[in-house]
Amino acid sequence: MPKGLNLFFFLLFFVLENRLLVAQEKQPLIISEIKFIGNKVTKERVLLREITHILGDTLAKENLEKFLVRVQSNLMNTQLFNVVNVNHVFFDSLHIGIYIDVIEQWYTWPIPIFEIEDNNFNTWLKTTDWYRLNYGMYLERENFRGRKEEVIAKFQMGYSEQFALQYKIPFIDKKQKHGLGFTVSYKGNHEIMYNSENNKRLLYRNEIDYARKEFYARVGYQYRKKLYNTHTLQAYYYNVSVLDTVNKLNKEYLCGNKKENAFFVLTYQFKHDKRNFSNYPVKGHYFDIELSKYGLGVFSKEPDFTTFQVWAKKYFDLGNHFYLSFATKLRASSKKNVNYYLLKGLGYGSDVVRSFEYYVIDGQCWAFQRNQFRYALLENKLFKIPIIQSKKFNTLPVSIYPGVFFDNGYIKDASQRINPLANQWIYGGGISLDFVTFYEMVLRTEYSINMLGESGIFLHFVAPI
Template sequence: MIKKQFVLLLSFFILVNKTFAQANEKFFIAAIKIDGNKRTKEYIILREMPFAIGDSLFKKELTKTIEQTKNQISNTNLFSEIKITLDSTLYKNLQVNINVKERLYFYPLPKIQLVDRFNTWLKDYNASFNRTIYGLDLTQYNFSGRRDNFNLTALTGYARVLSIGYNSLYSNAKLTEGFSIGASLSENKEIGYNTSTNNRILFYKKDYFTRKNYSIGASYNKRNNYFKRTTIFLNLRYSIVDDSITNFKNKNYFNNNNSHQLIPEIGYSVSYSNTDKIKYPLKGMEYNYSFSKRGVGIKGGINNTTLYGSFSKYFTLKNTFYTSVVTAAILKLPLEQAYINRRAIGVGNLDLRGLELYQIDGVAAATTNLTLSKKIIAFVIPIPFKIKYVPNIPVRIMAKTFSDFGYSYIPNQTTLLNNKFLYTAGFGIDVITLYDIVFKVEYSFNQLGQKGVFLHGNSGF
């Protein structure tokens, strides 16, 4: 009996030792082969890989490392398809094969832009085409194959916009530093000059252009590692408004009686993103914090110091259920601010679904968004004829329910939604399709007893 127990115990230890040895078995990266990158430089793809030729990986780490590699390459938004396979060459030597299909990078598209927020335009103005700006948007993504973008936009209609910009994420040999430059001018016949006590924007409208903005800007960014980026930016804007606004309608618009302002702004931000999909994350974490200074003085006029921070966490649960928590906060100093500096809810991740039709200003605000979602179905729509950059149309449909909370403080004012606890809830459907384009249909209700359908969307770039 004792002998039998000894044999069983010995067999158990041998099995455990063998399993442990296999898990800690090392494989060496002997070669990396990249295929399908017609425009994109190979080193841009290699930049996203957490290993290089000559590195070694434990067997137990292989699956996780390959998944991370695929996510990081996908989050460049340069490719519609990514396939990674492993070939064994010599003993414990691996060749990593990466096959990509590039997206369409050049978009010479007609563009229609709304004067109002989408749901306001839909509900308050019956989707009137008269309240649109239209023209041409020329965008060349991956301009030189280094993940850089060039954009030229010319719009007319209810307003006029002309802008040009170039963004290069990698401008040095180590692919750690980049920059952006841009300039724009805009002219508006209608501008929001104040916010009413029921949190609606009050508009000033004439047959001529009542506001003109001229701006130039530049930024420098440094990618500290795969997930973290630091940015320093400098903007200069010259703004002119009809003198009736600053003299009669809202003397606090610029916080002085001048109808024209030169507005310099400098800022610093840090962003971190380690998620499976940057456009519609289901797993991972993101955070961002920033500091910006507008104006050259401490207080008075358009002088403003803004502190902003946000944190997002995404969880993958069982049976294709997912949940997320997104929280954000902003503080503007001094607390007495010019009207143009008071925007709060709607900045960055500060969001309250169900209150889209309201303008909630503030000098200190915070929101939290809770979402529970489930994948309903995923399928692919084949294209009956050959299109190089669109072989098929993938579709993924998610059902969700959500609840949001927030608070926005503004001194010396009594409004419907300021200086009180805010809460909303609802449910909806998200459709994620080609190039990570997302359409959202949400049925929301808020603490005012109001309810309705709201539509949202964002592009894949």
């Protein structure tokens, strides 16, 4: 055979083989096996519900790493595990197996209650009033029956005496799209906040009788068709009564200047959550919108208004362990005059402009915005504790994030209360050090200074954004 013809066939074979290799490279991977290791309690179908691809699905090769990271995030966000490791194995050039190794949390908790009841921890820390101590016991069973169900019984004495039962069933159907939840609670307080003045709480205390008694029952329905979108519809029944003295101190505490109010509340929420870890996220985004109707016309002298609330968060991975995040929350009411019992302003719980932890700012409509820049000094580092035998407690994940932050907000108050921080923009900023470990535990230590020139060190126990 002539040399030229040999060269032609060689080149033809080279081109065809190269095209075949390219075609194989472009072929998607086929998931041939998904195996869970370590889920002694959790049902496998509950875990499969959180995975974006199922057995037999195809997956582009360039998306493999993203898929593995997303599987880990989704399973960690169930809050059923301390550690999740996701690995893959190639059976051949096209078929892969996914192996998921988990360390389950401890699910049965007889938890002693030793907590401070205040508008936030830093307010109590300033006064250290031990009268405001709650004590008692939670009896909690998480991941009940291995189906992510939750049963809670609460027996609490002290500043607030409360007895409550809660049962949450995330999935009631085989396709795991529909869920239900129920709560019944009775609570009595010897001391309550009946109003605010100069952005400070005005308190009334009665040592003998309850200043306020509350009973409420809740039934909720949840629909989660897709992994990251959840619709929730909840109906509440409230019965609230106060002493005559409370009415005299604030005639607008309950609706119609009554000692007792009974009313229903209907709430709808849409939530989209695609964060890497929900208890302390640094990547992804979150959005929820909530609409609530207070009073359905069933009882006389009941509340009659609607609230609208939005919470949006965005997280950026800047590379080299640097992270940037933003959040905005706003709430608006359809009425200017809302009875004080149902009024929700800034300075309560986590709804606070940081550096203003010592203040309450009551109002019918408000908004605040947070900005956080963080560096991962230590990120998801696993430490073994050899003296502890149980895997549920001897693997300690630790993350440490120093950072800086700036918050600002505005609250509109149409009442006659004398609260100078209302109806103006407020702002403050500072530096922070966040510590994150297992069982969704977060400790934030922040030094901040506000627009009034006031500074201080504040402690918080949830993620900043």
